[in-house]
Amino acid sequence: MGEVEATIIRSDRKARLVVLELAHIMSVPMSLIAVLKFKVPEAIQKGGNAPLSAAEILARIRPHGGADAENLQRLLRLLATYDIFEEHLTSSSSGGQRKYSLTDVGKSLADDDQGLSYAYYMLQHHQDAMMRAWPMVGEAVEDATLEPFVKVNGEPPIDYFSKRQDEVSLFHKCLSGMSAPFMNEMLQVYDGFKGVETLVDVAGNSGLTLRMIMEKYPNIRKGINYDLPGMVAAAPVIPGVTHVGGDAFEYVPSGGDTIFIKWAFLTWNDEESKLVFENSYKALPENGKMIVCEPVLPELTDESRRTRAMLSADIFIMTMYRTKGKHRTEQQFKQLGISAGFSHFRAFYVDSYMAILEFHK
Numbered sequence: 116m117g118e119v120e121a122t123i124i125r126s127d128r129k130a131r132l133v134v135l136e137l138a139h140i141m142s143v144p145m146s147l148i149a150v151l152k153f154k155v156p157e158a159i160q161k162g163g164n165a166p167l168s169a170a171e172i173l174a175r176i177r178p179h180g181g182a183d184a185e186n187l188q189r190l191l192r193l194l195a196t197y198d199i200f201e202e203h204l205t206s207s208s209s210g211g212q213r214k215y216s217l218t219d220v221g222k223s224l225a226d227d228d229q230g231l232s233y234a235y236y237m238l239q240h241h242q243d244a245m246m247r248a249w250p251m252v253g254e255a256v257e258d259a260t261l262e263p264f265v266k267v268n269g270e271p272p273i274d275y276f277s278k279r280q281d282e283v284s285l286f287h288k289c290l291s292g293m294s295a296p297f298m299n300e301m302l303q304v305y306d307g308f309k310g311v312e313t314l315v316d317v318a319g320n321s322g323l324t325l326r327m328i329m330e331k332y333p334n335i336r337k338g339i340n341y342d343l344p345g346m347v348a349a350a351p352v353i354p355g356v357t358h359v360g361g362d363a364f365e366y367v368p369s370g371g372d373t374i375f376i377k378w379a380f381l382t383w384n385d386e387e388s389k390l391v392f393e394n395s396y397k398a399l400p401e402n403g404k405m406i407v408c409e410p411v412l413p414e415l416t417d418e419s420r421r422t423r424a425m426l427s428a429d430i431f432i433m434t435m436y437r438t439k440g441k442h443r444t445e446q447q448f449k450q451l452g453i454s455a456g457f458s459h460f461r462a463f464y465v466d467s468y469m470a471i472l473e474f475h476k
Contacts, residue, residue, distance in 0.1 A: 159172065164217050201216050318379035367395050380448075406474075411443065
């Protein structure tokens with residue numbers, strides 16, 4: 116066999132493996148969802164993260180029996196290849212035993228002392244209503260006027276979840292579980308809240324973000340948590356924070372010297388995003404500031420985990436929330452701010468996913 120033929124065979128083998136992995140890729144999130152519902156990360160963590168066999172895990176989460184250890188092990192073994200669990204293979208005369216501990220990724224999926232983790236992001240994104248929409252992702256190409264989620268569920272996600280208390284609670288935990296770690300890191304390295312007296316958080320959901328910022332910066336004497344009425348209705352009482360229901364496309368509350376928006380523009384199309392920028396500009400006093408925290412797409416496409424995470428999230432937004440909602444590049448955000456009247460722009464990259472964009476009036 117010549118060198119050219121051998122190269123072609125190797126390429127074909129690699130191609131087949133890629134296709135096989137993609138064909139069965141749904142096994143990964145579905146296995147993880149099952150493991151999270153069983154609270155496996157918590158079961159391992161409670162034991163100090165000592166390696167446990169599937170049978171030992173089931174003894175903790177199903178002490179009265181009724182579950183299959185072999186099938187749980189099959190899930191754990193797959194997830195170990197995605198760095199969620201670490202597999203420990205012990206040798207013995209009976210052929211060895213597989214045990215599992217948590218990696219750093221796995222630890223992020225176990226509840227902390229506040230009952231939060233990244234697990235709720237996974238669980239919220241794989242609810243039945245969303246799973247029904249995925250087979251219609253191509254519909255967003257055929258017809259960009261209506262989201263696949265709306266086509267199969269009859270209404271947009273926020274309306275759908277707002278009518279179901281369990282869904283609203285999961286939505287809050289989903290956002291809080293992802294937001295808190297980012298905000299902790301942001302507040303350690305970003306000092307843009309110094310000198311702020313009244314902060315308006317647009318699309319602030321439960322108000323957790325406002326609370327964290329105000330605890331770090333006592334100079335902020337008043338916080339306004341602004342979101343859709345169905346969202347703020349379930350928000351808890353927070354000292355110094357007023358929850359206000361409304362629509363940012365209609366207006367942004369005035370009275371604040373700084374407006375903060377996190378993880379919201381990705382669900383708005385370009386016209387809506389421009390409108391929110393304009394409404395924010397109108398609501399701010401002279402020398403006011405708008406702080407935007409969003410995923411920022413790289414200009415060039417590569418195979419990095421960061422780029423894949425962002426582009427796959429972009430398709431999620433297109434399918435579930437808005438066909439023309441999107442992740443944007445730094446330059447696209449800058450142009451939105453300039454078009455609304457903001458004169459100064461600065462960008463800060465805090466972690467591997469989110470960026471802070473400052474717009475000054």
